[in-house]
Amino acid sequence: MSYFGGFYGLEKRDVDELELVIIGAGAAGFSAAIYCSLLDVNYLFLDAEQGGGLINIAKEIENYPGVVGIRGPELIKAFKEHLQQVGGEVRAFEPVQELHFVAGGLLVKSNRQTYRPKAVIVATGLEVLGLKEEFGLTNERDYLGKGVSYCTECDGPLFKGKKVLAIGNPFDAFLLQRLTERVSYLGPVPEEFRSQVPREIIEANNIEYLEGQLEALEGENCLEAVVVDGARIPVDGLFITRRKAGSEIFEKAGLKLDDDGFIIVDRQMATNVAGVYAAGDITGEPWQIAKSVGEGAVASLSVFRFLTGQRMRNLGWALKDEWEI
Amino acid sequence: MSYFGGFYGLEKRDVDELELVIIGAGAAGFSAAIYCSLLDVNYLFLDAEQGGGLINIAKEIENYPGVVGIRGPELIKAFKEHLQQVGGEVRAFEPVQELHFVAGGLLVKSNRQTYRPKAVIVATGLEVLGLKEEFGLTNERDYLGKGVSYCTECDGPLFKGKKVLAIGNPFDAFLLQRLTERVSYLGPVPEEFRSQVPREIIEANNIEYLEGQLEALEGENCLEAVVVDGARIPVDGLFITRRKAGSEIFEKAGLKLDDDGFIIVDRQMATNVAGVYAAGDITGEPWQIAKSVGEGAVASLSVFRFLTGQRMRNLGWALKDEWEI
Numbered sequence: 154m155s156y157f158g159g160f161y162g163l164e165k166r167d168v169d170e171l172e173l174v175i176i177g178a179g180a181a182g183f184s185a186a187i188y189c190s191l192l193d194v195n196y197l198f199l200d201a202e203q204g205g206g207l208i209n210i211a212k213e214i215e216n217y218p219g220v221v222g223i224r225g226p227e228l229i230k231a232f233k234e235h236l237q238q239v240g241g242e243v244r245a246f247e248p249v250q251e252l253h254f255v256a257g258g259l260l261v262k263s264n265r266q267t268y269r270p271k272a273v274i275v276a277t278g279l280e281v282l283g284l285k286e287e288f289g290l291t292n293e294r295d296y297l298g299k300g301v302s303y304c305t306e307c308d309g310p311l312f313k314g315k316k317v318l319a320i321g322n323p324f325d326a327f328l329l330q331r332l333t334e335r336v337s338y339l340g341p342v343p344e345e346f347r348s349q350v351p352r353e354i355i356e357a358n359n360i361e362y363l364e365g366q367l368e369a370l371e372g373e374n375c376l377e378a379v380v381v382d383g384a385r386i387p388v389d390g391l392f393i394t395r396r397k398a399g400s401e402i403f404e405k406a407g408l409k410l411d412d413d414g415f416i417i418v419d420r421q422m423a424t425n426v427a428g429v430y431a432a433g434d435i436t437g438e439p440w441q442i443a444k445s446v447g448e449g450a451v452a453s454l455s456v457f458r459f460l461t462g463q464r465m466r467n468l469g470w471a472l473k474d475e476w477e478i
Numbered sequence: 479m480s481y482f483g484g485f486y487g488l489e490k491r492d493v494d495e496l497e498l499v500i501i502g503a504g505a506a507g508f509s510a511a512i513y514c515s516l517l518d519v520n521y522l523f524l525d526a527e528q529g530g531g532l533i534n535i536a537k538e539i540e541n542y543p544g545v546v547g548i549r550g551p552e553l554i555k556a557f558k559e560h561l562q563q564v565g566g567e568v569r570a571f572e573p574v575q576e577l578h579f580v581a582g583g584l585l586v587k588s589n590r591q592t593y594r595p596k597a598v599i600v601a602t603g604l605e606v607l608g609l610k611e612e613f614g615l616t617n618e619r620d621y622l623g624k625g626v627s628y629c630t631e632c633d634g635p636l637f638k639g640k641k642v643l644a645i646g647n648p649f650d651a652f653l654l655q656r657l658t659e660r661v662s663y664l665g666p667v668p669e670e671f672r673s674q675v676p677r678e679i680i681e682a683n684n685i686e687y688l689e690g691q692l693e694a695l696e697g698e699n700c701l702e703a704v705v706v707d708g709a710r711i712p713v714d715g716l717f718i719t720r721r722k723a724g725s726e727i728f729e730k731a732g733l734k735l736d737d738d739g740f741i742i743v744d745r746q747m748a749t750n751v752a753g754v755y756a757a758g759d760i761t762g763e764p765w766q767i768a769k770s771v772g773e774g775a776v777a778s779l780s781v782f783r784f785l786t787g788q789r790m791r792n793l794g795w796a797l798k799d800e801w802e803i
Contacts, residue, residue: 184543184768191541191635193657216516218509218771219556220544221563231544238546306779310516327786332518420745420762437745439779443509446543447772454631454764461652 171195173456174261174270177277178243179206180442181433183232184449185274185456190241192457197270198241199263201248205229206278207434208442212298216307217442228442252406254426271463272456275403275416275424275431276449279440282395284320288367293393300376301391305329306439312390318379320367321394329392330360337388339363339381398435411437422452428463430455496520498781499586499595502602503568504531505767506758508557509774510599510781515566517782522595523566524588526573530554531603532759533767537623541632542767553767574602577731579751596788597781600728600741600749600756601774604765607720609645613692618718625701626716630654631764637715643704645692646719654717655685662713664688664706723760736762747777753788755780 175185178200186198200206208214211225220228236242251262252273261268281303284290293301302308305325309332318337319326326338338360365382370391372378378387398414409417409425415437422430432448434440500510503525511523525531533539536550545553561567576587577598586593606628609615618626627633630650634657643662644651651663663685690707695716697703703712723739734742734750740762747755757777758770 180543187543188541188631192631193635193638215564216513216775217544218505218512218560218774219542219553221560228544235543235546239540306513306517306782310518313518328782331782331786418745420743439776441772441775441779443775444772447766447769447775449543450541450766450768450772451764454766457631457653457656461656 171197171268171270172460173197173272173274174199174249174259174268175274175276176249176261177201177206177275177433177435178204178245179208179276179278179433180232180445181276181278181449181452182274183229183236184446185276185432185453186241186243186449187232187236187239188450188453189456190236190239192453194453194457194460196241197244197268198236199244199247199249201246201277203245204233204243207281207303210294210297210303211307214307214442215310217446250402252402254407254429259428272428272430272459274422274449274452274456275408275429275435276433276445276452277399278434278445280397280399281393282321282397283393284367284370290367290370292370293391296370296372296376296391299374300372300389301370301393303393304440305392305394306441308390308392309333315389316387317390317392318363318386318388319392319394321392321396325392325394326360333390336360337363337386339365339367396440400435403431403435413437420451421455422448423455428459496522496593496595497785498522498597498599499524499574499584499593500599500601501574501586502526502531502600502758502760503529503570504601504603504758505533505557505770506601506603506774506777507599508554508561509771510601510757510778511566511568511774512557512561512564513775513778514781515561515564517778519778519782519785521566522569522593523561524569524572524574526571526602528570529558529568532606532628535619535622535628536632539632539767540635542771575727577727579732579754584753597753597755597784599747599774599777599781600733600754600760601758601770601777602724603759603770605722605724606718607646607722608718609692609695615692615695617695618716621695621697621701621716624699625697625714626695626718628718629765630717630719631766633715633717634658640714641712642715642717643688643711643713644717644719646717646721650717650719651685658715661685662688662711664690664692721765725760728756728760738762745776746780747773748780753784 172194173196175182175198189196208225208229214223247263247265249263253260258269259273284293305328309329312333314334316335317333320339326336329336369380378385400414404410411417416431416435418431418436422432424431430452432452433445497519498521500507500523514521533550533554539548572588572590574588578585583594584598609618630653634654637658639659641660642658645664651661654661694705703710725739729735736742741756741760743756743761747757749756755777757773759765
């Protein structure tokens with residue numbers, strides 16, 4: 154047996170030093186926090202509200218593998234309990250307002266304090282753009298889980314054999330067409346749609362295309378109809394799929410975004426800035442809990458490697474590329 | 479209200495036509511199958527054995543968010559039950575032996591039959607390379623969950639304050655060094671390690687580097703020591719992290735692999751071949767259930783879009799790039 158000694162010579166890190174701030178407590182943030190607690194990373198987990206994000210409004214979740222038919226708030230509770238069991242917690246009502254990448258580190262400024270972590274995971278999710286801004290309607294949430302949905306792939310299967318209206322992204326109409334009896338799509342008509350589509354395709358049918366002003370949602374208990382330009386159209390479901398990434402402060406900080414405002418990441422969830430990772434809905438479609446949970450796990454392990462690499466580099470060790478993130 | 483008619487004119491697909499084969503029933507495969515059942519994709523879900531893959535040997539899983547402290551076989555049972563509830567099932571003991579990409583389609587040849595699906599999800603995972611081949615030792619599985627682990631990030635946290643030996647990837651030693659009291663690493667010494675590391679770093683200490691022949695694992699009930707070149711070294715844990723992707727048939731079929739034999743995918747889990755996606759461990763590190771589940775979900779939604787796009791194209795509709803996968 155030949156013995157080369159403990160030649161990496163890493164000293165035990167200062168356990169008080171802040172290593173990571175996780176921004177946003179949705180599925181991706183919880184996943185990252187659970188991993189970081191298990192991996193003994195010294196982190197802070199901040200949320201602008203009380204945690205859970207869009208999952209709070211999910212009526213029934215059918216597609217988180219291994220957990221059948223759970224309501225959104227229950228899943229958030231399960232995430233919170235899991236995190237507590239491994240020794241972590243969310244700091245609620247502490248929104249991050251600014252992010253700066255400075256020589257030798259990162260600055261994260263919340264409504265309470267400025268932090269200097271070595272790494273950041275951005276997991277702030279996205280906002281649903283409702284009907285208020287464009288159509289002045291305010292009662293869509295009365296029908297949430299009773300006809301109104303914000304997620305085509307999640308809730309489309311619940312509308313088999315039914316009639317639905319899609320607002321937002323024309324592609325969603327195509328997805329819904331496979332799943333439902335009839336799809337109406339309301340939205341702007343790209344010019345090439347009108348000029349390029351052969352007549353026989355127009356005449357065949359089960360997506361219909363509407364233009365006009367959405368004036369009302371109607372229904373006693375569940376959604377029963379929408380009113381477009383004065384005409385009442387019976388529908389069982391309404392899919393509102395316009396999204397906003399809410400990534401202004403990250404763009405300002407220098408993170409590269411795609412055309413739709415989502416943060417560009419690689420397969421390790423690394424952004425264009427060293428030490429900054431992103432996970433979950435803010436990295437783009439599809440907007441799924443399973444994807445967010447997976448990306449949160451990957452991002453936290455990338456941070457763990459990044460922190461390890463940084464310490465090795467500080468000790469003068471020239472890292473080989475294959476050990477880089 | 480102006481009305482342009484149902485101009486996409488998609489006809490209802492032939493529900494008997496096989497749309498997808500999912501190859502491999504680990505976490506990624508189950509996730510994809512659950513999604514595809516919900517989305518009404520006509521698919522087959524094949525496994526070479528009875529499903530579950532490496533999760534079957536996981537003693538305790540602490541890091542699947544929302545599900546605390548579950549044993550591997552229990553998690554597989556939960557996946558299977560979830561899949562049954564949404565109407566799907568695994569075809570066990572039907573290994574895929576060949577894959578061909580031919581003009582206009584794909585050919586998947588199993589030990590029983592040849593299929594012609596429109597899309598494929600490869601989720602065959604990876605193999606753990608045990609101690610048998612290199613060291614001729616056959617008793618490592620006696621200590622599984624009792625000291626022996628195949629996953630640094632999963633089980634490292636269980637060894638806080640303990641002594642461990644890592645075999646395989648030197649980077650794992652660095653990861654373990656953060657989590658445990660002392661790490662020994664057994665494996666080949668890259669020449670640059672010897673030449674580049676400053677003496678003061680060699681003298682500081684808590685990873686030690688060993689060379690030699692692993693001759694035995696010892697311990698009454700739990701692992702207590704390893705024997706290297708005749709010397710007994712007390713350890714609490716042994717991490718064996720060498721992996722093999724087992725992607726020969728996919729390489730033969732023309733899928734691009736990285737240097738370590740993992741299938742190269744983009745963020746939508748698309749490979750270099752149209753209609754072929756990959757998910758889970760076979761797409762590379764980190765090897766985590768959460769990552770696999772997330773990638774299975776993303777791959778299935780990509781397939782759903784691919785199938786929709788293919789039908790639109792067949793109808794003569796010139797898809798805009800932004801609707802491509």
